[in-house]
Amino acid sequence: MAVTTVLGIFIQGRVFGLVCLLVIMGATAYFIRQAQAGKVPTLRRLAGVDAIDEAIGRAVEMGKPIICSHGIATLRDATTGPQTIAGLSVLSYVARRAAEVGARLIVPVRQTEVWPVAADVVETAYKLAGKGSEYKVEDIQFLSSDQFGYSSNYMGLLMREKPGANIMIGAYWAESMQLAETGSRVGAMQISGTAQTSQIPFFLVATDYCLIGEEVYSAGAYLSKDPQLIASLAGQDVGRIIATIIVVLGGLLTTVGSKLILDIMAW
């Protein structure tokens, strides 16, 4: 297949995207350098992330386990893979806290390639808390690679274990409603989060706290309290400003019959 290029090297139609990407990456890198120099931006509070400790504490008080899942996506997909990474970052924090307070943590897994990563994250968290002997590999459960096989297994897990907390952060599809509703029925405190726009309403109505869109990706940075990670979030604001300018300019120019923005974006 012949590829049309700009300047003989850049693929046509993707140059504008590349420029935007480089600007946002540059801004992110700039804010990270600023943080290294001691200038850390203030981060708005994320109620859903703040509630994770509360949910873990509640589960411990009730003597019930915690279920923490990172979604059903693989690590490979360009749009949903990063949600799995974000979910694993949250899992890492939850595992550390669960190990510290002595709560049982169950991790349902759909993708076989993610299972070793999840198991490694949890096992190391237990070892770092000095409780390596309390880690149980059978609590990192591969349920099914089939979407609804996973869903029915997860619901069964919720009904049998009756967890004190059910944390679901990652990419979910049609099973989101089933999981959140079942979690609600068993009385678990639920914290959810996804960037799948079609599933956000389900999580919003059926769980106690819901992380929406970009908050999912920020959760790991927020929980780590690492100045460099927090500073990287400020780079997103530059992207937001660019997006706003393009939307406003595009709307105005298209209204007066100009295709300038469209032409630039097609470059």
Added chain:
Amino acid sequence: MSNILRRIEIPIFLTIVFTLIQVVPYYVYIQPLDDAASYIQRWILIVLALATFVGVISILQVHGKNVAKRSKGWYFSVIVLVFTIVMALVGLPLAEVGLGDKNPVYLFLFNYMLQPLSGTMYSIIAFFIASAAFRAFRARNIEASIVLVSGLLMLISNAPLFTVFWPPFKTIGTWIFAVPNMATNRAITIGAALGLIALAVRTLMGIERGYLRGGGAEQ
């Protein structure tokens, strides 16, 4: 040697290199890099094929222990174990001996058990939505009232019983779907895309370590 292999820098380095090999050819046309990206895609298939065994091992660990300990509902674990083993055996890619995805037992299990069960699970979502809607659609405050009214209008606009008597219901529903809903949807999509880019930058710079063992902390 084993200590060197367990250093956290190794997975970070591999992540950076393989991410760049996949991302750069999307924007820049360099034939050898393009070939390398395609070649690595094949590696992924091999890793995935091997990872399948991880799933089987996990199932055997969890359900095998349930059966051995006669835990509550252990007989369900027996069913899982039997079907996992039968499906894996009859599905082996050995067409010469009648196994594989054309095997009648495999086809029976797939067409008459797995598919109907999967379809049933999918279809019962409607009932979950109904019970969640019953709890959520309450006019507790202004925001909840907007959700309630919008939801009702969307329901009405999709019900011929109402649109046949007053056709503008359809127009109202279409407007809610195409204007306020779409605007919000796009805002969330743009925000999520920016968050995704920031996550990618953090990963490429090696500072996003949450997905690594123990959040990237050295043991």
